[in-house]
Amino acid sequence: MDNILNFLSTMRWQDFIDIFLNTYIIFRLYVLLKGSRLIRIVPAAALLWIMRTMALYMGLVVTTWAIQGIIAAAAIILIIVFRDDIASIFQSKNPLSFFWGFPSRKTSTPIEIIARSTFELAAKRIGALMVFPGKQHIDEYIQKGIEWGGKITEQMLMTIFWDKNPVHDGAIIIKGNKVTEVSVILPLSKKEDMPSKYGTRHRAAAGMCEVSDALVIAVSEERGHVTVASKSGLEDVKSIEALQEILTNHTGEIKKRGIEYWKEIIEFGIAGIVCLSMITGLWFGLSRGKETLKTINVPVEYTDIKQGFDIIKASTSTVELHLSGSMPLLKSLKPENIKVLLKLGGATVGSNTFKISNDSIVLPPGVNLKKAEPGEVELVMGGVAYRKVPVQIDWSGKLAENIIIESAVPDPAFIDVTGVSPGIENLTTLYTEKVPLESITEPASSTLQTGIVVFPSSIKIPEKAKTLTIKYTAVQRTEGEMDASR
Numbered sequence: 393m394d395n396i397l398n399f400l401s402t403m404r405w406q407d408f409i410d411i412f413l414n415t416y417i418i419f420r421l422y423v424l425l426k427g428s429r430l431i432r433i434v435p436a437a438a439l440l441w442i443m444r445t446m447a448l449y450m451g452l453v454v455t456t457w458a459i460q461g462i463i464a465a466a467a468i469i470l471i472i473v474f475r476d477d478i479a480s481i482f483q484s485k486n487p488l489s490f491f492w493g494f495p496s497r498k499t500s501t502p503i504e505i506i507a508r509s510t511f512e513l514a515a516k517r518i519g520a521l522m523v524f525p526g527k528q529h530i531d532e533y534i535q536k537g538i539e540w541g542g543k544i545t546e547q548m549l550m551t552i553f554w555d556k557n558p559v560h561d562g563a564i565i566i567k568g569n570k571v572t573e574v575s576v577i578l579p580l581s582k583k584e585d586m587p588s589k590y591g592t593r594h595r596a597a598a599g600m601c602e603v604s605d606a607l608v609i610a611v612s613e614e615r616g617h618v619t620v621a622s623k624s625g626l627e628d629v630k631s632i633e634a635l636q637e638i639l640t641n642h643t644g645e646i647k648k649r650g651i652e653y654w655k656e657i658i659e660f661g662i663a664g665i666v667c668l669s670m671i672t673g674l675w676f677g678l679s680r681g682k683e684t685l686k687t688i689n690v691p692v693e694y695t696d697i698k699q700g701f702d703i704i705k706a707s708t709s710t711v712e713l714h715l716s717g718s719m720p721l722l723k724s725l726k727p728e729n730i731k732v733l734l735k736l737g738g739a740t741v742g743s744n745t746f747k748i749s750n751d752s753i754v755l756p757p758g759v760n761l762k763k764a765e766p767g768e769v770e771l772v773m774g775g776v777a778y779r780k781v782p783v784q785i786d787w788s789g790k791l792a793e794n795i796i797i798e799s800a801v802p803d804p805a806f807i808d809v810t811g812v813s814p815g816i817e818n819l820t821t822l823y824t825e826k827v828p829l830e831s832i833t834e835p836a837s838s839t840l841q842t843g844i845v846v847f848p849s850s851i852k853i854p855e856k857a858k859t860l861t862i863k864y865t866a867v868q869r870t871e872g873e874m875d876a877s878r
């Protein structure tokens with residue numbers, strides 16, 4: 393249990409969305425394809441995928457390449473062969489039905505009317521052939537007739553099969569409460585042991601049931617018999633009630649309210665669980681399966697520094713982290729996603745050692761720390777101190793021979809320095825940047841602008857003290873002074 397919770401805690405919210413979205417897509421495909429021929433290719437596709445994965449895993453280069461080729465070719469062939477099935481999914485009146493809802497028989501079949509009409513046709517010796525498709529598609533087996541679309545009534549059925557009607561020949565297709573097509577040619581049965589009393593009408597009824605899960609009613613013109621063809625063969629039906637029962641069972645009008653309804657719910661439930669397991673397995677294989685290592689350099693950051701404390705010296709400024717995790721996760725890992733944070737709340741003045749552990753490293757979920765180098769950071773801590781330090785002008789170059797500097801004073805002459813103790817006590821002087829003596833060309837009282845050298849770098853000086861003015865007075869040398877200097 394702990395392991396599962398640990399594992400879940402390493403997952404990102406994006407991972408849950410990833411799994412949920414793909415599970416839903418696969419589940420919707422199942423719901424939409426259920427009953428169509430396309431669903432039959434799923435085991436073959438799964439087998440090909442498993443074979444390709446195994447070949448890849450075993451390093452069989454040519455086999456992997458060949459299976460990939462087969463998959464690509466099969467995909468193109470499937471699109472061509474199953475174009476009608478694919479089109480029927482996308483031709484749905486409401487595009488939202490792709491994402492939501494379950495395909496169901498929206499309209500119920502008027503079983504009573506059909507049963508009564510059938511026996512009336514039989515009584516009047518009017519031949520008829522009515523197809524009630526099941527869950528499977530039948531379009532590929534039939535020769536399309538004339539589109540109809542009329543709502544079923546007794547008169548309509550009688551009229552369609554009336555022998556003076558030009559569309560009476562062939563079969564009609566009944567879906568829900570409508571006749572969708574008339575004059576349809578059905579495939580003939582190839583069975584050789586059919587009783588001789590049956591002619592081509594009954595052979596067509598039997599043929600349709602051999603290739604699909606449809607139910608077909610045949611009314612014999614010659615004998616006035618009603619025959620029902622189904623997967624279990626041909627059966628003569630003697631009464632309206634018996635025909636009603638057969639049609640009820642086939643169209644599922646009662647089933648939906650009974651145990652069969654729950655069977656369907658359980659079926660979808662199981663499909664949902666299978667889809668979820670498949671996608672979780674796939675996700676696990678892709679994102680967690682191939683663990684890999686990555687080394688990354690991360691700067692050390694410090695928090696909780698006590699007031700009046702500062703870092704004088706650190707043994708390192710960066711830490712090398714050896715990380716493990718899935719390849720895609722480590723590939724997308726950026727240094728800014730990782731932090732090495734040392735809390736200095738407990739640090740004391742002087743030397744302190746801080747261990748680099750899991751607690752001091754912030755890693756994205758799914759990434760684990762294997763090793764940190766160095767494993768610890770040595771810090772010398774000091775307290776913050778202030779001092780007033782005198783400024784010294786740092787002259788450079790050579791002054792003109794005829795000039796002598798009588799006085800030169802930096803302004804400000806002292807600067808307030810903030811630094812760390814111990815250390816700042818040793819700072820006795822701050823120097824200006826180099827001031828070239830060549831810039832004084834004639835005797836005068838004037839000023840020069842210069843900067844201050846902030847050294848050591850750990851000290852801080854006020855911003856306005858970073859530039860200063862030198863007030864100087866240069867005078868003419870006397871002849872005697874010049875001779876003496878020579």
Ligand SMILES: Nc1ncnc2c1ncn2[C@@H]1O[C@H](COP(=O)(O)OP(=O)(O)OP(=O)(O)O)[C@@H](O)[C@H]1O
Binds near residue numbers: 589594595
């Ligand atoms: N493949 C077919 N698809 C659809 N309808 C067909 C097909 N073959 C025959 N029929 C229908 O059956 C009629 C011919 O029936 P036929 O007399 O050969 O059959 P039967 O089984 O002996 O029936 P009946 O007892 O009514 O004579 C055609 O006029 C046509 O309407």
